[in-house]
Structure formats: C-alpha cells, structure tokens
Amino acid sequence: MEAKADLVDDQGIHLKALEAEETPPLLETTKSELFKAVGVTQLPELIMAIDHETRFSWRLLGRAPVTEAELLLVYAALLAHGTELNAASVALMIPGLTEQAIADAMRLLEDEGPLREANELVVQFLHRHEVVKMWGEGTLASSDAMSLEASRYLWNARVDPRRRTYAIGIYSHVLDQWGIIYDQPLVLHQRQAGAAIEGVVRQTAAANVERLAVDTHGYTDFGMAIGKLLGLDLCPRLSHLRDRRLHVPRRLSVPAVLAPVVEPDVSLSQVEAGWDQLIRVAASIEGGWTSAVLALTRFGAASRADPIHKAGSALGKLLRTLFLCDFMSHEVFRREVLRILNHGESVHTLQRAIHFGSIAAARGRRREELVAISGSLTLLANVVMAWITQRIQQVLDEWHHAGIRRVEPEILRHIAPVHVQDINFRGVMQFPLARYRGRLIPAMSSRERQGTNGDVPQ
Numbered sequence: 001m002e003a004k005a006d007l008v009d010d011q012g013i014h015l016k017a018l019e020a021e022e023t024p025p026l027l028e029t030t031k032s033e034l035f036k037a038v039g040v041t042q043l044p045e046l047i048m049a050i051d052h053e054t055r056f057s058w059r060l061l062g063r064a065p066v067t068e069a070e071l072l073l074v075y076a077a078l079l080a081h082g083t084e085l086n087a088a089s090v091a092l093m094i095p096g097l098t099e100q101a102i103a104d105a106m107r108l109l110e111d112e113g114p115l116r117e118a119n120e121l122v123v124q125f126l127h128r129h130e131v132v133k134m135w136g137e138g139t140l141a142s143s144d145a146m147s148l149e150a151s152r153y154l155w156n157a158r159v160d161p162r163r164r165t166y167a168i169g170i171y172s173h174v175l176d177q178w179g180i181i182y183d184q185p186l187v188l189h190q191r192q193a194g195a196a197i198e199g200v201v202r203q204t205a206a207a208n209v210e211r212l213a214v215d216t217h218g219y220t221d222f223g224m225a226i227g228k229l230l231g232l233d234l235c236p237r238l239s240h241l242r243d244r245r246l247h248v249p250r251r252l253s254v255p256a257v258l259a260p261v262v263e264p265d266v267s268l269s270q271v272e273a274g275w276d277q278l279i280r281v282a283a284s285i286e287g288g289w290t291s292a293v294l295a296l297t298r299f300g301a302a303s304r305a306d307p308i309h310k311a312g313s314a315l316g317k318l319l320r321t322l323f324l325c326d327f328m329s330h331e332v333f334r335r336e337v338l339r340i341l342n343h344g345e346s347v348h349t350l351q352r353a354i355h356f357g358s359i360a361a362a363r364g365r366r367r368e369e370l371v372a373i374s375g376s377l378t379l380l381a382n383v384v385m386a387w388i389t390q391r392i393q394q395v396l397d398e399w400h401h402a403g404i405r406r407v408e409p410e411i412l413r414h415i416a417p418v419h420v421q422d423i424n425f426r427g428v429m430q431f432p433l434a435r436y437r438g439r440l441i442p443a444m445s446s447r448e449r450q451g452t453n454g455d456v457p458q
Contacts, residue, residue: 082376084357115375136176193223194296221316274311
C-alpha cells in the first residue's frame with residue numbers, strides 16, 4: 001500500500017471520501033428517452049410476458065398447467081406471498097378465483113426447490129441480453145439484508161434499528177449484471193457472514209462469483225478465511241475504518257509510517273495447527289454436509305479457544321489486511337465495491353415497491369412460509385428486472401437498426417433495470433391469457449385445435 005501522510009497517523013487510518021464520479025453529459029436525456037420508449041405496463045402483462053419466455057410457472061406448478069384457472073392460481077399464489085396482500089385480497093383483484101383456492105395454491109409455493117428453479121430461469125433469461133455486458137462481468141456480487149415490516153406478535157420478528165419497526169430479514173445476493181441470484185429469510189440482529197457465503201456456494205444462476213461485497217454485518221475474520229477456502233473473496237465495507245488495524249505475522253518488520261496502525265499479532269503456528277480441520281469445515285460446506293450459516297455460528301466468538309477458530313481467525317486477519325491495502329490504495333477497486341453495494345440498495349427499493357406493507361401475525365410463523373415469502377418477492381423482483389432488460393434491449397436494437405442513435409457503453413453502464421415508475425403494481429389484475437395461452441397452456445390450445453378440426457376429445 002502506498003503510504004500517504006493524510007492516510008495513516010497516530011490516530012489511525014484516515015480515508016478521504018471519494019469524489020462524485022462524473023456522469024456522461026447525455027445520460028439524463030438518454031435515460032428519459034429510453035424509458036419513454038420502454039413504455040408503461042401493468043404487472044399482470046409483465047408477469048405473463050416473462051413467463052412466456054421462461055415458463056417459470058411450469059416449474060412452480062411442477063408441470064404444464066391444463067386450464068387458465070390453474071395458471072391464474074399460480075400467479076395469485078405468487079402475488080399473495082410476494083406482496084403484502086393475503087389470499088382474500090388477491091381473490092378480489094383477480095376475478096374468477098376463490099380465496100380457498102388461492103390459499104391452497106400458496107401452500108404449493110412453500111417448497112423451496114421449485115422457487116429456486118423458477119428464479120434461476122428468470123435470471124438466466126435476463127443475462128442472455130447483450131446489454132448486461134455493459135453492467136458488469138458477472139463475477140462480482142453484493143449481499144445485504146432487507147427488512148420487511150412484520151407484526152410484533154411474530155416470534156421471529158425483531159426491531160429494525162433504522163426503521164424502528166418490527167421486521168423479518170430477507171437476505172439477497174445481487175449480481176453486477178443485475179438479478180437476484182439467491183435469497184434466504186433470516187432473523188435480524190445476527191451476524192450475516194454465514195448467509196453471505198451460503199448464498200454464493202448454493203446459487204446456480206451465475207456461472208462463477210469470485211468476489212462478494214458485504215457490509216460490516218456480513219463479515220467476520222473466520223468468515224473471510226472460509227470464503228477464501230471456498231474460492232470467494234469477501235470485500236467488506238467496514239465501519240469505523242479509523243479504528244481498524246492491519247494485522248501481520250509476529251516479528252514481521254513494517255515501514256515506520258505504518259507502525260501506528262499495524263498489529264503484529266497473527267500466529268502462523270495457529271494456522272498450521274488447525275489447518276487440516278479448517279479445510280474439513282470448508283469441504284463440508286462445499287459438499288453440502290453442513291451450511292455456511294451453521295458452520296459460522298458454531299465457530300463464532302464463543303469458540304475462541306477452539307483450534308479451528310484460532311486458525312480461521314488468524315488467516316482471516318491476514319486476508320483482511322490484504323483487502324484493506326487494496327481498498328485504500330486503489331480508487332477504482334473501492335468504487336467498484338461501493339457501486340455493487342449500491343446495486344443491492346436499488347434492488348431493495350424495487351422490492352419495497354412490490355411489497356410495501358407488513359407481514360401479518362397469521363403468516364411467517366413457519367420457516368416454510370418465510371421461504372415462500374422471500375422466494376416469491378425475489379421472483380417478482382427478478383421478473384420486473386428481466387422485463388425491463390428485455391425492453392431496453394429491444395429499444396436499443398430498434399434505434400440501432402433504424403439508424404436513430406447508438407447509445408455508448410459509458411452511458412448504458414449508468415442505466416439500471418430497476419425503473420419502476422412506469423409499472424402499475426396495484427389494481428384489478430387482468431392477465432392477457434389469450435395472447436400467451438398457446439405457449440403456456442399447450443393442452444388447452446391442443447383441445448381448441450381439435451375442436452376446430454371437428455375432432456371429439458377422448
């Protein structure tokens with residue numbers, strides 16, 4: 001790390017705030033024209049357009065729907081779980097469906113596997129568009145928790161210190177090319193390093209996530225070591241940076257200018273003594289024998305005397321020191337970490353537009369319900385981002401082929417698929433079944449063709 005007089009002194013580490021990045025002069029004009037061309041849409045049309053491309057409803061149902069009512073029930077259950085609405089409210093918004101039928105369909109979504117597969121289909125469709133290459137390389141992601149307001153009578157609800165309300169946590173992993181690649185419900189006020197690592201290890205929507213940006217809650221020294229052993233670099237935005245220290249092996253000589261912030265307290269012998277067991281922990285996580293959440297809870301602060309914890313923490317301190325050297329000395333790297341963390345905040349804003357109410361006391365009591373709420377909200381957010389991405393690509397292609405204009409990559413880099421001002425998320429839900437029936441309900445189309453030919457169905 002390059003030593004600077006205004007970076008390190010006797011008081012600790014001082015890092016100047018980054019200057020605001022200059023934006024292209026035509027950005028606002030281009031963004032306005034682009035989203036005007038993207039157009040206004042209703043949520044039901046948006047859902048069916050992406051379902052037409054991915055058939056995610058087939059994964060949720062486990063087969064192709066046979067009737068229109070069956071397809072509508074899948075959408076109704078998704079809305080009942082992914083928004084603040086309940087089965088009765090959704091029944092009023094979708095004519096022809098009963099509250100009991102929607103409640104039965106909601107239980108279908110409590111199976112975690114189909115929701116994961118449906119989300120993967122939508123994210124992979126999003127990433128097939130050429131424009132996503134302007135947003136990132138697909139190797140960097142961020143993870144953070146979003147609090148969903150909940151009844152104080154839920155046993156797993158905790159007070160969110162920022163919003164001052166009882167809430168349930170939804171922990172999401174967002175790729176630099178956009179799209180939520182993994183989600184999981186959690187209880188607030190807990191260390192999230194295990195959840196951060198778990199999401200990268202278990203996700204299958206992105207090919208290879210090499211770096212994961214997290215905040216202070218998503219980081220521990222032990223977690224940084226486990227992440228590295230699993231092929232992942234945790235990139236934490238640490239609070240109280242002035243009080244942080246650079247940890248190096250004992251008896252290592254350091255430059256005098258860095259001496260005030262260096263702690264030569266890392267024992268390499270501890271790393272060597274617990275190395276084999278530390279590798280076994282990482283292998284157990286990678287092989288699915290245990291979860292990263294459980295492993296990092298087991299080797300938390302209460303396990304400081306354990307040789308595995310000592311080895312992992314010592315290795316994690318060394319990795320944190322290397323990261324801080326890069327974070328403080330390379331402005332481009334620091335901007336990249338902060339930018340991808342802002343991606344996560346933008347996705348949270350989108351999710352709050354979809355789910356802006358509170359989880360009632362009658363819901364969220366079981367983990368299966370929380371998984372359905374988290375997965376459904378994630379799927380709806382991914383569907384919105386996929387639709388906007390598809391429309392952006394279509395508009396860009398139309399402009400290019402017509403010779404109207406060519407949008408430069410440095411402008412596209414600042415345009416994100418989280419623009420929700422032109423999407424109506426509320427009101428009576430009129431699904432355009434006639435437009436998409438042929439692909440989504442093939443059995444019904446087959447019966448119609450037989451009727452046209454004069455055949456009598458068996």
